[in-house]
Amino acid sequence: MPESLATVVIAELEELLGSQSVLHAPVDRIAYSYDGTFAQHLPDVVVLPQTNEEVASVVRVAARHDVPILPRGMGSGLAGGTLPIRGGIVLSLTRMKRILEIDEENMTATAEAGIVTADLQAEVEKRGLFYPPDPSSIKQSTIGGNVACNAGGPRCLKYGVTGDYVMGMTVILADGRLLKTGGKAIKNVTGLNINQLFVGSEGTLGIITEVILRLISKPPHVRTALVQFPALETAGEAVHAVLKQGLVPATMELLDETAIECIEEAMHLGLPLDVEAILLIETDGPHEDVVIREIDAIAAICLETGASRVDVARSEEERADLWRARRSVSPALARRAPNKLGEDITVPRSAIPEAIRRIKAISARYGLPVVVFGHAGDGNLHPNVLFDRRDPEQLAKVEPMVGDIFQMALDLGGTLSGEHGIGTFKLPYVHAALGSVSVDIQRRIKQALDPQNILNPGKVLPEG
Amino acid sequence: MTIELGFMCAGDTNDRLETDGARSREGTCVSEGHLAAEDARQCVRCGLCLATCPSYRESLVETDSPRARVALVQALEEGRIDAPLDGFANAFYRCLLCGACTFTCPSGVAVDRVLELTRGDLADEGLLPPALSDLDDRISRYRNISAEPNEGRLIWADNLPSPPTGLGKKQAEVAYFVGCVGSFFPRSYKVPQSFVQIIDRAGVDYALLGGAEWCCGYPMFINGELESARDLMGHNVEAVRALGASKVVTTCPSCFYFWKQSYPAALGTGDLGIEVQHATEFLADLLEAGAVxxxxxxxxxxxxxxxxxxxxxxxxxxxxxxxxxxxxxxxxxxxxxxxxxxxxxxxxxxxxxxxxxxxxxxxxxxxxxxxxxxxxxxxxxxxxxxxxxxxxxxxxxxxxxxxxxxxxxxxxxxxxxxxxxxxxx
CATH class of the missing domain: 3.40.50.1860 (Rossmann fold)
Incomplete structure (x- = not known):
């Protein structure tokens, strides 16, 4: 925004929140210019409100001066969703991190948006309860961010995604009004499902400040198997074969050989370096014998389908190491190339082997490495293009490559994003994925809720 | 196309920051930033370091995070900022140097080196915050962090039931390097007092350095003043050698870490020829051998x-x-x-x-x-x-x-x- 306007806006914000909660020094603006990608845009000012009233007052300032306002958690998003591409106010929710209530009887948790997801999980688990969604960024992302992007994670195969656990929320609307959606009632068909409208809206429809989450009982028994596949494609086939048998493991995580190598370099866990893929499969449940029988049955199917070896973790420590490894895979790729673009396509499950084949073909065609890992059980793959952005030749290839990957996913009946969201990076492909009628309806919804287009403008939907 | 936004960096007006009175890039802070920038380049900004960084976890402000410090070095290197800005040095000194970020980083970014090199550049440019440069001045003058006469290093030994056997020894197998805090902070006297009573009981042949012990140099090093620290380091090694000691043991983890990690390289000696142990390593062996x-x-x-x-x-x-x-x-x-x-x-x-x-x-x-x-x-x-x-x-x-x-x-x-x-x- 123009400097004169910025000065006025900053003065008003300082008046409302106090100067401790309003940052606009150059170093602060740089610190809030990025997310979990390599892109960056400077905000004009950053605010750190601590109450709904403060959030609402900041939104009113933005509305009065017609400047962009972007909610942000810990900035670990992978689609450019919190980048202030038009400057404006970045509203950090990290200081709104209280757990307001854990209702053990109704099995719900109510928390402010800025709580770190892992912290919330740990807190409910102390009471024998369980919040299943487990994005890899669980330690560096917030519940608000998870809801706003409808985050997934390995366990979503069995337990569903973040949105499946959101029962209600508090949202500050573009005009500063406070909206309460849903509640603790399990069945609720009173009015439209406004609750789910805000799930995955990436801060474009309102600012989520509190959420009511459904909890379940923590499954006391778990078995985790590391399954090795000499050929990548047979790993995809094994996933299909297991699920067809009616077995639903909690996770079926796929890692290709480069992903395995990068993790091994970072963590020295003794992962196999002579196979094309591994699957990390976990079964869990209330009865230990059933959990063991299931993992045994899955192991047998994998071996029949072409797996060369199955190892079941012998201790909680071994299991924790495997999951730490899985969660580290994306950043560990930096050991291979300084930059990466991680995509998030989803295809129908039966198309996984074909999708992997085509991704490898695209990689060969452009001559840039693509690492594939992801949640194979629900068809959600993360092809990561590795490159060095300082090399113009490599840089020029990235965008068309990613375009080809998106097109491939759509051709196979899939879609652009399973859990990262659209942000800014996937905007050019939204039309192709949704069709013009859907885009038109979604634009009208955005228009109705944010007529000034101040809430995270230029994200999720291509502007007409 | 929108995706191009991803590659926007230098040159875009929105991304370029200049401040009033900003000095030109040449000859200013992080002129050697290329080294730090080389380390910083590997950062993919996943944000995992935020989860382990005490500064961030307490303030919940991104500027206090390792990721931001790395981003600031990148911004400087890519020319998106011109000079040390208000708050640039602050971001690099509001760090406990606990090393959690470097330990955690799955991308292998040596955040500790980024900090070390950048702090070195900041100090070279005279941008060390006054409170910290005062500390360095004190150490240079008094050879300790407390601005006390350095001969007073053994005051803690005065009120022990009996004088430590290491007092005044000219030759010994082990040199006990007490460190400034244990020597000069009354609340910490109990550490050297306890340690010498244990090793006296075990019959260890050790010597106390007294006034010949100088600050290990670590506080200066972490302020970015390795050059000034070198004198102290060289002196300390000579003082231990003069005792004919084959081992230096310290109760202070910072002295230990600095002696072990930095002394050989900083002094260009490769191997010091002196074994460096922390008191816990020394005591664990003694106790397991049944010496006490x-x-x-x-x-x-x-x-x-x-x-x-x-x-x-x-x-x-x-x-x-x-x-x-x-x-x-x-x-x-x-x-x-x-x-x-x-x-x-x-x-x-x-x-x-x-x-x-x-x-x-x-x-x-x-x-x-x-x-x-x-x-x-x-x-x-x-x-x-x-x-x-x-x-x-x-x-x-x-x-x-x-x-x-x-x-x-x-x-x-x-x-x-x-x-x-x-x-x-």
Missing amino acids: PLREVRKDVTYHDPCDLGRKGGVTEAPRRIIAQIPGVRLLEMAENRESSYCCGGGGNLETYAPELVKAVSRSRIQQVVDTGAGTVVSACQQCERTLASAARAERVRVRVQDITELVLEAMGRRGRCLSRWRLS
């Missing part, structure tokens, strides 16, 4: 891993071996322990520079102590103990803070009149 008889002490303790000793120095098991040697003591671990230990708040000269952050970090750590249910937190660092004791007092929690040497002394049945314990409630 220990009685039962019935209590529950937790152990706080000092960053310089554990995560950075690689010594996590020796203190636990010591605790295991004492009959009756039950060790209850904190949620974050060993390499994943949470800093006490006392690291990185932050006590001098940002005391409010120190308070916040130490408050969180003392809460982790309380959560274990142990009545005593044992550590192996006089600085951690000072910081944790202050936090315990401020938070009014009933936790005793004890150096591991004091715990051993307690198990020896010794409670010298000088050894006032901290009873905190």
Whole structure:
């Protein structure tokens, strides 16, 4: 925004929140210019409100001066969703991190948006309860961010995604009004499902400040198997074969050989370096014998389908190491190339082997490495293009490559994003994925809720 | 196309920052930034470091995070900022140097090197914050951090039941390097007092350096003034050599870490020819060899891993071996322990520079102590103990803070009149 306007806006914000909660020094603006990608845009000012009233007052300032306002958690998003591409106010929710209530009887948790997801999980688990969604960024992302992007994670195969656990929320609307959606009632068909409208809206429809989450009982028994596949494609086939048998493991995580190598370099866990893929499969449940029988049955199917070896973790420590490894895979790729673009396509499950084949073909065609890992059980793959952005030749290839990957996913009946969201990076492909009628309806919804287009403008939907 | 936004960096007006009075890039801060930038380049901005960084976890402001520090170095290198900005140095000194980010980073970014190189450049450019440059001046002048006459380093030995055998020795197998805090901070006297009583009991042939011991140089190094630190380092090595000692043992984890990690390279000697051990390593071996008889002490303790000793120095098991040697003591671990230990708040000269952050970090750590249910937190660092004791007092929690040497002394049945314990409630 123009400097004169910025000065006025900053003065008003300082008046409302106090100067401790309003940052606009150059170093602060740089610190809030990025997310979990390599892109960056400077905000004009950053605010750190601590109450709904403060959030609402900041939104009113933005509305009065017609400047962009972007909610942000810990900035670990992978689609450019919190980048202030038009400057404006970045509203950090990290200081709104209280757990307001854990209702053990109704099995719900109510928390402010800025709580770190892992912290919330740990807190409910102390009471024998369980919040299943487990994005890899669980330690560096917030519940608000998870809801706003409808985050997934390995366990979503069995337990569903973040949105499946959101029962209600508090949202500050573009005009500063406070909206309460849903509640603790399990069945609720009173009015439209406004609750789910805000799930995955990436801060474009309102600012989520509190959420009511459904909890379940923590499954006391778990078995985790590391399954090795000499050929990548047979790993995809094994996933299909297991699920067809009616077995639903909690996770079926796929890692290709480069992903395995990068993790091994970072963590020295003794992962196999002579196979094309591994699957990390976990079964869990209330009865230990059933959990063991299931993992045994899955192991047998994998071996029949072409797996060369199955190892079941012998201790909680071994299991924790495997999951730490899985969660580290994306950043560990930096050991291979300084930059990466991680995509998030989803295809129908039966198309996984074909999708992997085509991704490898695209990689060969452009001559840039693509690492594939992801949640194979629900068809959600993360092809990561590795490159060095300082090399113009490599840089020029990235965008068309990613375009080809998106097109491939759509051709196979899939879609652009399973859990990262659209942000800014996937905007050019939204039309192709949704069709013009859907885009038109979604634009009208955005228009109705944010007529000034101040809430995270230029994200999720291509502007007409 | 929208995706191009991803590659926008230098040149875009929105991305370029200049401040009034900004100096030109040439010859200013981070002119050698290319080295730091080389390390920084590997950062993919996943943000995992935020989860482990004490500064960030307390302030919840991204500018206090390792990721932001790396981004600032990148911004400087890519020419998106022109010169040291308001707050640039601040971001690099509001860090406890606990090393959690470097340890955690799955991309392998040596954040510690980024900090070290950038701080070096900041100091070269005269951008060291005044509180910290005052500290360096004091050390240069007095050879210690306290601005006391350096000959007074052994004052703690005066009120022991009997003089330590290492006093005034000209030759010995082991040199005991006490460190500035143990030497000059009355509340920390108990650390060297306990240690010498244990090793005297075990009959160790050691010498105290007294006024020949100079500050190890670490406080200057972390302020970015390695050059000034070199004189001190060279002197200390010579002082130990003069004793004919084959081993230097220190109760201070920072002295230990610096002697071990930086002395050989900084002095260009490759191998010092002197074995460097922390007191916990030395004592663990002594106790396991049965050199000191220990009685039962019935209590529950937790152990706080000092960053310089554990995560950075690689010594996590020796203190636990010591605790295991004492009959009756039950060790209850904190949620974050060993390499994943949470800093006490006392690291990185932050006590001098940002005391409010120190308070916040130490408050969180003392809460982790309380959560274990142990009545005593044992550590192996006089600085951690000072910081944790202050936090315990401020938070009014009933936790005793004890150096591991004091715990051993307690198990020896010794409670010298000088050894006032901290009873905190």
